[in-house]
Amino acid sequence: MMEWITALLLMTGALFMLVAAIGVVKLSDVYMRMHAITKAASLGAILMLVAVFLWYPQWIVGIEALMVVLFVIFTSPIGAHMIARVSHHMGVPMGEGYVMDELQEEKNRQAAQSGEESPGTSGMHEKVDTDKL
Amino acid sequence: MTSLEAYPVLSFAVNFSFACLTIALFAGLYRLLTGPSLPDRIVVMDLVASLVIGLILTYIMLTGQTVYLNVAVAIALLVFMGTIAFAKYLNRRINQ
DSSP states (O other): OOOHHHHHHHHHHHHHHHHHHEEEEEEHHHHHHHHHHHIIIHHHHHHHHHHHHHHHHOHHHHHHHHHHHHHHHHHHHHHHHHHHHHHHHHEEESSOOOOOOOHHHHHHHHHHHOSSSSSGHHHHHHHHHHGGG | OOOTTTHHHHHHHHHHHHHHHHHHHHHHHHHHHHHHHHHHHHHHHHHHHHHHHHHHHHHHHHHOOGGHHHHHHHHHHHHHHHHHHHHHHHHHHHOO
């Protein structure tokens, strides 16, 4: 019974990693590719770590597997956030179908505020500059 | 190969995982070679680190050497450092 559970977890984790790689190939944009690897590859690694801990139930294996799980959970969103921010600053083009881009709105608002003289009428410029999107 | 001979289902699962991860590595290599921008290649670096962690875990299942989990811990730490270093480097290159 434990053999079947371990085999199922191992194959599911490997399939999630394969889905992440297919997403990196097939998706059309840096931001979408980042979306693919951040969730699917992390979930695959976590499932395979659970499989290893179920097959070798020693406490040192459990502690190290828990360490890897915590590292992956905490560091994967931070790394994806920094790479997405840098690629947005670099001006990497976006694909079709994006609904909103709040960082571009913030950049437009700051450019409008630094460009005008009186800060009292910034609300109007905010509305004008969002039309450029 | 040595410790899994009595468990045919798990042996099949290990082979299946090796096949999936190898195909995923080749897919990542394709995106690494044809990626249009530098952040694409950094994303592929992150993906390849996850795939190598998966390969190490499958190798642990195959051989029974649980010492190799230390390698998985070290790679999980190092790839985060690498991603942050690449982001800082690109940010500095933009600001110049």
